[in-house]
Amino acid sequence: MLKLVPEWIDTTERFWASLKRRNLFFIKLRFIAIAMLFAFNYLFEFLIDIQLTLFQHNLIGIITLFLFVYNISLLFVRKHIKTERGRFNPLHLSLLQICVDLLLLTFLIFITGGIESPLYMFYIFHLIIGSLILPGIVIYSIAFTVLISMTLITSLQYFAIFPHYCLNGIYKTELYNNPEYIITTLISFGLMTLVSVFLTNRIAHQLYLNEKKLHAALKEINNSELKKQKYIMGVIHEIKSPIAATKSIISLILDGFIGDFSPKINQKLNRAVIRLSESLEMINNILRISRLRLLDEKTSDDVDVNKILDDIIDLNSENVLAKQLSVTRSTSNNFRIIKGDEVLLKLAFSNLIGNAIKYSHKKGKVKIDSYFGENSITINICDNGIGIPENEIDKIFDNYYRAKNSNGNNEEGAGVGLSLVKEIIHQHRGSISVDSPSQIGTNKNPGTCFKIILPFELKKLSNEKNNFLMVKGGV
Amino acid sequence: MSIIVVIDDDHDILEATELILQASNFEVFTTDNPTNGYLLVKEKKPDLIILDVMMDEPDDGFFLAQKFRREGITTPILMYTSISKVVGMEYGAGEMVPVDDFVEKPISSSELIKKVKFLINK
Numbered sequence: 001m002l003k004l005v006p007e008w009i010d011t012t013e014r015f016w017a018s019l020k021r022r023n024l025f026f027i028k029l030r031f032i033a034i035a036m037l038f039a040f041n042y043l044f045e046f047l048i049d050i051q052l053t054l055f056q057h058n059l060i061g062i063i064t065l066f067l068f069v070y071n072i073s074l075l076f077v078r079k080h081i082k083t084e085r086g087r088f089n090p091l092h093l094s095l096l097q098i099c100v101d102l103l104l105l106t107f108l109i110f111i112t113g114g115i116e117s118p119l120y121m122f123y124i125f126h127l128i129i130g131s132l133i134l135p136g137i138v139i140y141s142i143a144f145t146v147l148i149s150m151t152l153i154t155s156l157q158y159f160a161i162f163p164h165y166c167l168n169g170i171y172k173t174e175l176y177n178n179p180e181y182i183i184t185t186l187i188s189f190g191l192m193t194l195v196s197v198f199l200t201n202r203i204a205h206q207l208y209l210n211e212k213k214l215h216a217a218l219k220e221i222n223n224s225e226l227k228k229q230k231y232i233m234g235v236i237h238e239i240k241s242p243i244a245a246t247k248s249i250i251s252l253i254l255d256g257f258i259g260d261f262s263p264k265i266n267q268k269l270n271r272a273v274i275r276l277s278e279s280l281e282m283i284n285n286i287l288r289i290s291r292l293r294l295l296d297e298k299t300s301d302d303v304d305v306n307k308i309l310d311d312i313i314d315l316n317s318e319n320v321l322a323k324q325l326s327v328t329r330s331t332s333n334n335f336r337i338i339k340g341d342e343v344l345l346k347l348a349f350s351n352l353i354g355n356a357i358k359y360s361h362k363k364g365k366v367k368i369d370s371y372f373g374e375n376s377i378t379i380n381i382c383d384n385g386i387g388i389p390e391n392e393i394d395k396i397f398d399n400y401y402r403a404k405n406s407n408g409n410n411e412e413g414a415g416v417g418l419s420l421v422k423e424i425i426h427q428h429r430g431s432i433s434v435d436s437p438s439q440i441g442t443n444k445n446p447g448t449c450f451k452i453i454l455p456f457e458l459k460k461l462s463n464e465k466n467n468f469l470m471v472k473g474g475v
Numbered sequence: 476m477s478i479i480v481v482i483d484d485d486h487d488i489l490e491a492t493e494l495i496l497q498a499s500n501f502e503v504f505t506t507d508n509p510t511n512g513y514l515l516v517k518e519k520k521p522d523l524i525i526l527d528v529m530m531d532e533p534d535d536g537f538f539l540a541q542k543f544r545r546e547g548i549t550t551p552i553l554m555y556t557s558i559s560k561v562v563g564m565e566y567g568a569g570e571m572v573p574v575d576d577f578v579e580k581p582i583s584s585s586e587l588i589k590k591v592k593f594l595i596n597k
Contacts, residue, residue: 237529237557240557240580241485241557241580243581244488244557244580244581244582245485245487245488245491245580245581246487246581247581248487248488248491248580248581248582249487249490249491251581251582251583251584252491252494252495252584255495255584255585257494257498257584258494276581280581
């Protein structure tokens with residue numbers, strides 16, 4: 001099998017994908033050419049004064065029909081071609097297409113006047129496309145074959161060895177037997193062809209090398225981002241360890257392992273545990289963000305969003321009871337399992353539901369709906385709590401943002417939550433929007449409503465999971 | 476009385492673990508580095524080993540656990556982890572991580588006792 005892919009080219013998946021796209025582009029382009037040929041054969045004579053003979057009409061009609069069938073077959077064949085260097089690959093298909101096209105074009109030129117035919121211009125167009133994808137030696141061989149064929153047709157028609165089929169109406173005098181015209185046309189055609197091939201081939205080579213450099217640089221950037229995130233995880237682990245140890249010790253005291261202590265100390269120690277838990281939660285959120293950035297895509301689990309929402313409501317039941325909140329939950333009947341990362345989705349929803357509860361007033365309302373559409377699920381999490389000031393609503397998804405009015409609520413937080421939620425939803429190719437006042441809000445208690453839309457399927461799954469396993473050391 | 480060896484470079488965690496386990500009538504031996512931990516396990520032949528995953532080197536705990544298994548020590552191992560669950564890495568027992576269960580720091584006394592009792596009675 002002719003080796004069309006030079007050794008210096010990296011035959012990555014990207015390389016084959018671009019070749020496949022190019023093949024499809026050729027096929028689409030050919031449909032345009034077929035339409036033009038059809039128009040030339042049947043409509044042109046009504047617009048301009050060119051008359052085709054019956055013989056020309058029929059032959060062009062047969063070629064048009066052949067091209068149409070051939071192009072439809074290519075549409076199917078291209079899907080089954082393997083992407084391997086040594087076998088018939090997409091580059092061979094490109095070469096085959098160029099050769100068949102040139103052969104048919106040569107025949108068309110032959111039956112539409114030879115040197116007089118305006119169609120020979122299309123040779124250059126084909127050779128430019130070929131120069132972009134084929135190795136120099138192949139495309140130069142094709143270019144010389146084209147030049148020799150053109151010279152042969154012209155010469156054989158000049159010497160009346162081959163018949164000459166002129167295009168009636170295009171030239172007032174016959175040119176195929178005019179040696180001066182033939183020589184000047186062939187020389188300029190030859191020069192134009194060779195210079196076009198040379199320039200295009202050079203530019204394509206240069207472009208490929210530049211693209212390769214660009215990809216190497218991009219890979220380096222990604223690697224440094226990975227290193228940075230690993231470093232962050234290491235540092236955060238160092239910060240987390242003393243806090244975790246402190247909390248372990250205080251819990252030990254609270255659990256009575258050291259001995260008895262007064263209720264006042266108990267109260268203060270409990271408060272200390274709450275504050276330490278908040279620090280740990282903030283640290284955990286930062287770690288989760290690092291993980292999100294470390295992994296380009298998420299794992300693909302079968303996720304029951306309704307169960308996640310119900311579980312989170314159950315988990316928060318203590319807080320709901322303490323605040324005497326009324327929580328309503330509804331869902332549509334056409335239930336579906338979706339694809340996504342269960343751990344991260346749980347995190348996102350527990351953040352949103354936790355916020356709805358946290359920022360609700362006593363005896364407030366929280367409403368959680370989930371509706372399944374044709375391709376996506378829509379989840380609304382609404383409350384009639386403190387709401388978000390109008391001038392701050394655009395900033396709530398920023399890192400480390402906390403609404404001005406949240407401080408009075410005596411709740412702690414790093415403001416990492418919503419930026420993390422947004423990141424998780426976007427990683428799942430979903431969208432999140434916020435409304436304040438919410439649909440269940442009042443003038444006094446405007447409340448907030450988050451709307452999340454998640455597609456059922458993740459379009460692309462990661463094959464970069466291994467990157468993450470490399471950071472096991474940071475555990 | 477069952478014997479437990481605890482290996483962790485954080486002295487506060489060592490002390491907390493010791494207190495919790497002693498209260499449940501276990502005999503506890505502690506050490507703060509993998510080298511002594513290895514010797515202690517060889518000497519005391521414990522019923523359970525509690526091992527922190529990250530000591531001087533990030534993978535110390537894993538390597539030590541693998542070393543025990545390679546040498547035919549089949550004592551159950553409970554591993555302390557710090558950020559694995561947070562970042563979604565939940566290990567299972569297997570060739571790569573030859574431990575029996577995990578406890579996430581900060582330590583909850585009830586969770587620790589529950590897991591320790593389960594592994595010792597297994």
